[in-house]
Amino acid sequence: MKKQGQPADSRERLLTAATVEFAKNGLLGARVDAIAKLAKINKQLIYYHFGDKQGLYLAVLEHVYADIRIKERALHLADSDPETAMARLVGFSFDYVSQNREFVRLLTNENILKARNARRSKLIRRTRSPLVQLIEETLRRGVKAGVFRKGVDPVQLYISMAGLCFFYIANIHTLSVLFERDMQEQAALRERRGHAIGFVLGFLTNTDAKAASSPRLSRRSQCRSG
Amino acid sequence: MKKQGQPADSRERLLTAATVEFAKNGLLGARVDAIAKLAKINKQLIYYHFGDKQGLYLAVLEHVYADIRIKERALHLADSDPETAMARLVGFSFDYVSQNREFVRLLTNENILKARNARRSKLIRRTRSPLVQLIEETLRRGVKAGVFRKGVDPVQLYISMAGLCFFYIANIHTLSVLFERDMQEQAALRERRGHAIGFVLGFLTNTDAKAASSPRLSRRSQCRSG
Amino acid sequence: MKKQGQPADSRERLLTAATVEFAKNGLLGARVDAIAKLAKINKQLIYYHFGDKQGLYLAVLEHVYADIRIKERALHLADSDPETAMARLVGFSFDYVSQNREFVRLLTNENILKARNARRSKLIRRTRSPLVQLIEETLRRGVKAGVFRKGVDPVQLYISMAGLCFFYIANIHTLSVLFERDMQEQAALRERRGHAIGFVLGFLTNTDAKAASSPRLSRRSQCRSG
Amino acid sequence: MKKQGQPADSRERLLTAATVEFAKNGLLGARVDAIAKLAKINKQLIYYHFGDKQGLYLAVLEHVYADIRIKERALHLADSDPETAMARLVGFSFDYVSQNREFVRLLTNENILKARNARRSKLIRRTRSPLVQLIEETLRRGVKAGVFRKGVDPVQLYISMAGLCFFYIANIHTLSVLFERDMQEQAALRERRGHAIGFVLGFLTNTDAKAASSPRLSRRSQCRSG
DNA sequence: AATGAATGAGAGTTCATTCAT
DNA sequence: TATGAATGAACTCTCATTCAT
Numbered sequence: 001m002k003k004q005g006q007p008a009d010s011r012e013r014l015l016t017a018a019t020v021e022f023a024k025n026g027l028l029g030a031r032v033d034a035i036a037k038l039a040k041i042n043k044q045l046i047y048y049h050f051g052d053k054q055g056l057y058l059a060v061l062e063h064v065y066a067d068i069r070i071k072e073r074a075l076h077l078a079d080s081d082p083e084t085a086m087a088r089l090v091g092f093s094f095d096y097v098s099q100n101r102e103f104v105r106l107l108t109n110e111n112i113l114k115a116r117n118a119r120r121s122k123l124i125r126r127t128r129s130p131l132v133q134l135i136e137e138t139l140r141r142g143v144k145a146g147v148f149r150k151g152v153d154p155v156q157l158y159i160s161m162a163g164l165c166f167f168y169i170a171n172i173h174t175l176s177v178l179f180e181r182d183m184q185e186q187a188a189l190r191e192r193r194g195h196a197i198g199f200v201l202g203f204l205t206n207t208d209a210k211a212a213s214s215p216r217l218s219r220r221s222q223c224r225s226g
Numbered sequence: 227m228k229k230q231g232q233p234a235d236s237r238e239r240l241l242t243a244a245t246v247e248f249a250k251n252g253l254l255g256a257r258v259d260a261i262a263k264l265a266k267i268n269k270q271l272i273y274y275h276f277g278d279k280q281g282l283y284l285a286v287l288e289h290v291y292a293d294i295r296i297k298e299r300a301l302h303l304a305d306s307d308p309e310t311a312m313a314r315l316v317g318f319s320f321d322y323v324s325q326n327r328e329f330v331r332l333l334t335n336e337n338i339l340k341a342r343n344a345r346r347s348k349l350i351r352r353t354r355s356p357l358v359q360l361i362e363e364t365l366r367r368g369v370k371a372g373v374f375r376k377g378v379d380p381v382q383l384y385i386s387m388a389g390l391c392f393f394y395i396a397n398i399h400t401l402s403v404l405f406e407r408d409m410q411e412q413a414a415l416r417e418r419r420g421h422a423i424g425f426v427l428g429f430l431t432n433t434d435a436k437a438a439s440s441p442r443l444s445r446r447s448q449c450r451s452g
Numbered sequence: 453m454k455k456q457g458q459p460a461d462s463r464e465r466l467l468t469a470a471t472v473e474f475a476k477n478g479l480l481g482a483r484v485d486a487i488a489k490l491a492k493i494n495k496q497l498i499y500y501h502f503g504d505k506q507g508l509y510l511a512v513l514e515h516v517y518a519d520i521r522i523k524e525r526a527l528h529l530a531d532s533d534p535e536t537a538m539a540r541l542v543g544f545s546f547d548y549v550s551q552n553r554e555f556v557r558l559l560t561n562e563n564i565l566k567a568r569n570a571r572r573s574k575l576i577r578r579t580r581s582p583l584v585q586l587i588e589e590t591l592r593r594g595v596k597a598g599v600f601r602k603g604v605d606p607v608q609l610y611i612s613m614a615g616l617c618f619f620y621i622a623n624i625h626t627l628s629v630l631f632e633r634d635m636q637e638q639a640a641l642r643e644r645r646g647h648a649i650g651f652v653l654g655f656l657t658n659t660d661a662k663a664a665s666s667p668r669l670s671r672r673s674q675c676r677s678g
Numbered sequence: 679m680k681k682q683g684q685p686a687d688s689r690e691r692l693l694t695a696a697t698v699e700f701a702k703n704g705l706l707g708a709r710v711d712a713i714a715k716l717a718k719i720n721k722q723l724i725y726y727h728f729g730d731k732q733g734l735y736l737a738v739l740e741h742v743y744a745d746i747r748i749k750e751r752a753l754h755l756a757d758s759d760p761e762t763a764m765a766r767l768v769g770f771s772f773d774y775v776s777q778n779r780e781f782v783r784l785l786t787n788e789n790i791l792k793a794r795n796a797r798r799s800k801l802i803r804r805t806r807s808p809l810v811q812l813i814e815e816t817l818r819r820g821v822k823a824g825v826f827r828k829g830v831d832p833v834q835l836y837i838s839m840a841g842l843c844f845f846y847i848a849n850i851h852t853l854s855v856l857f858e859r860d861m862q863e864q865a866a867l868r869e870r871r872g873h874a875i876g877f878v879l880g881f882l883t884n885t886d887a888k889a890a891s892s893p894r895l896s897r898r899s900q901c902r903s904g
Numbered sequence: 905a906a907t908g909a910a911t912g913a914g915a916g917t918t919c920a921t922t923c924a925t
Numbered sequence: 926t927a928t929g930a931a932t933g934a935a936c937t938c939t940c941a942t943t944c945a946t
Contacts, residue, residue: 010926026338028255032920042928044922053920107400108334112252115399125403149428155405156421163393164386170396171388173341174333177351179381195382202375203429236909258937268911273938275909462905478790480707484941494907496943501905505941559852560786564704567851577855601880607857608873615845616838622848623840625793626785629803631833647834654827655881688930710916720932725917727930 011049013039018060023102026109027057027117054117061110062123064103071096072130082142083201089134090197094165098189104170132158142204149206157200164196237275239265244286249328252335253283253343280343287336288349290329294322298356308368309427315360316423320391324415330395358384365430374430383426390422463501465491470512475554478561479509479569506569513562514575516555523548524582534594535653541586542649546617550641556621584610594656601658609652616648689727691717696738701780704787705735705795732795739788740801742781746774750808760820761879767812768875772843776867782847810836817882826882835878842874 017039021030032053036043050056075092077085097104110118118124135154142148168175168183176183183192243265247256258279262269276282301318303311323330336344344350361380368374394401394409402409409418469491473482484505488495502508527544529537549556562570570576587606594600620627620635628635635644695717699708710731714721728734753770755763775782788796796802813832820826846853846861854861861870 025254026252028252031918033918042926043920044928045926047921048926105338107397108338111397111399112331112334113399115403118400118403125406129404153421156418159394159401159418160390160421160425162397163389163391165389166397167389167393168385171333171337171392173337173339174344175385177341177344178355192382192385195379195386199386199429202432203425205432257935259935269937270912270939271910279937478704478706480704483939485939494905495941496908497906499942557790559849560790563849563851564783564786565851567855570852570855577858581856605873608870611846611853611870612842612873612877614849615841615843617841618849619841619845620837623785623789623844625789625791626796627837629793629796630807632803644834644837647831647838651838651881654884655877657884709914711914721916722918722933723931731916 010039010041010045014041014046014049014056015060015063018056019064019102019106022057022060022109023105026105027054027113030057058117058121061106061117062121064100064106065118065124065127068096068100068103069127069129072134075130075134077134077138082138082145082147083205085138086135086142086148086204087197087201089131089138090161090165090200091193093131093161094193094196097166097169098193101169104166107166108170129158135161139204147206148204152204161196161200164199168192168196236265236267236271240267240272240275240282241286241289244282245290245328245332248283248286248335249331252331253280253339256283284343284347287332287343288347290326290332291344291350291353294326294329295353295355297322298360301356301360303360303364308364308371308373309431311364312361312368312374312430313423313427315357315364316387316391316426317419319357319387320419320422323392323395324419327395330392333392334396355384361387368430375432378430387422387426390425394418394422462491462493462497466493466498466501466508467512467515470508471516471554471558474509474512474561475557478557479506479565482509510569510573513558513569514573516552516558517570517576517579520548520552520555521579521581524586527582527586529586529590534590534597534599535657537590538587538594538600538656539649539653541583541590542613542617542652543645545583545613546645546648549618549621550645553621556618559618560622581610587613591656599658600656604656613648613652616651620644620648688717688719688723692719692724692727692734693738693741696734697742697780697784700735700738700787701783704783705732705791708735736795736799739784739795740799742778742784743796743802743805746778746781747805747807749774750812753808753812755812755816760816760823760825761883763816764813764820764826764882765875765879767809767816768839768843768878769871771809771839772871772874775844775847776871779847782844785844786848807836813839820882827884830882839874839878842877846870846874 014035018030018035021035021038025031030053032043032046035056036046046053046056050059072092075088077088080088110116132154135158139148139152139154139157143150172183181188183189240261244256244261247261247264251257256279258272259269261282262272272279272282276285297318301314303314306314336342358380361384365374365378365380365383369376398409407414409415466487470482470487473487473490477483482505484495484498487508488498498505498508502511524544527540529540532540562568584606587610591600591604591606591609595602624635633640635641692713696708696713699713699716703709708731710721710724713734714724724731724734728737749770753766755766758766788794810832813836817826817830817832817835821828850861859866861867
């Protein structure tokens, strides 16, 4: 358990190795031996430091959550105009997931596990993402300036922005099979990034004065949900 | 004991049980014993019918792909106006993933496996999704009728629509933790469905002579991709 | 069980296939499925015809024993001079094992099983090899003619002749590794055949009048047996 | 329970037990459980130490080869006269196979496997048997002294010597059935040992100016090889 | 005489975890 | 803090054999 103490870089190496292995194979698929070998430490040290496999997994999860929160907090959008600010938000989301594939895999796997571990972690539950607030502020500024449409729910917008970026990266392999194109190549990634940004802005950007997020839509087609 | 019950429907029962188990636990996490017990057949029959665990997994994957393709083909949008048609497309996507969670889990897991199995399957590689074509046609009709913006790439739109729906379902547990709300409840699902449809239509119907899908955007914010 | 009846060539095909498979993999290693597939019959027929795997194995064993006895009986040496007759005996032994590798493997395997099955078979126990008698007669003729040494035990000679030939074929693979030469190639086989014949004749052929089979030998070196 | 008893001699016990089990049942027939039980260790240690069953088999094979090579190197024949030396060589061969039945079974089995493992082992491929050289030297001394015939190939002689001894032991069970006598009893073994020595010496010492190892032999009977 | 489906027993192997030092 | 040896539980898969027809 003893989390602090000496710098003990074996702990660091362990976390790095575990992140890779858990991202690749999930909690269940990951091999304790593989992690130990990758970190070049004795397997038993894992138990010494983290109690058991699940403890290590939780540490990894908390670590990656902490990382993205730090990056998110580093975003300063107040000095940009609303449209640019929103574009940077989407761009950041895309870049983060495309550059941190382990994060994507880890989240994906955690959902397969029904977020059992994330829910258990105080650290994860308490550290709120600053993005929703950023989105909210930017939206307000845009509406005030008359460039964004009104009535958009910031939480739903957050999910949509994430979806536009995350889904592409998370499902990049089946998409590649489906469209017979390697979606990992630079051109494809750039293309997707541009589309995501344009999609969000195209939606938000107002020229008239549309009220709600779902305009001109017959009730019929909207409400046959499951 | 129970030797013959049904001549060959044990194959069917097996597939159903395997779909559930693989969706829940992935290829690696799934237990052959669990599948056998669920299907109420002798474990060894799996090997008789499908060769090995992976063979069964592949059969499940193909089955699930075949199913969604059938449902997609059943969509008849030609007699709806473009906006309604598009709304129905998004609605269908959302409903399918929210009602077929196994499909979502299976795809997710297959991406963790780098689509190794999907790529191997001729059936999956060859059966193209009719959705992209449907989107393309609907887009064209909408542009012609002057209600949709021009220049939208149907493949990117397909991915966006999927992302808006799939991401929510696939990550429903971590989203629930993040927003401290059970995203699986009916109200939340309905809300999300409405937002997704509104998002797509809001984007497409912002038609004030905008040419491309990424309007009025400073180069700077668009191109810092990874 | 039903051994006779219709010609039923599936029984023949079965025996042939089983001979190959048992020779290759032994009783334990042989696969009932493999035999069935090789014989192009339904696996269950094996049980119909032979009761079980062991029954089939026994049938194969009896079959190969019967075959070699037939070939042995076909040898007519009475009209050859003793030396030629003896040479033909050795030649026959070598040729038979080198051309009937399954026989060699089957015997080898049966010895690993401590001849459990051969001992059980009345047919095998009763059908005596005519070779010992042939050797005995030939020896007698040679001694009478003054060309063979006296006092040679025909049973030991039989074993020696067999050993000189059988050992080479049975251990051909490890010998190949040991001497870094493919002992299966024609030249190597011919060489061995010549040596074996020469060895036996060289031993038997008398110019003086040696009495026993172990001449001029210090007691010391002969009797430290285990 | 019994965690540590002996730090690393479990490897030794494992090898001994495995030798017995593999000799008795071959690579395929041997049971990992049986080996573990015999060695009184936990089954999984086998995988820890040797990777898998085949790894253990290979270790056994190498061990057994190493053993006979050591014994062979311990033979000092230079101070014996050629005939005694040769008799000791044959005697050694017989005694070794009759006292090391596992060696015989292991070799036999390895030949059934087409020497796949022996060929793979550098150790086995490289460690040459010193016997051939011993035979060569002894032959030369004997020829020089005028007691041995000329032109005998030492490799063929090696194989013949081995055949005379090894075949008897390897096939002792079917021979017992064939001759209705227990070939394992002391008298039988002694008899065979004597015969083998006498056979080799009888062949070598027939020195009446014969040139090659196959004297006075009609072409006809010699060359109908397969 | 012939077949496809089904089964129970057990094989080799993997793996997280713990012991002793 | 660090390590090599050891372990029990479980998992995938194999295989001879039998059932029902």
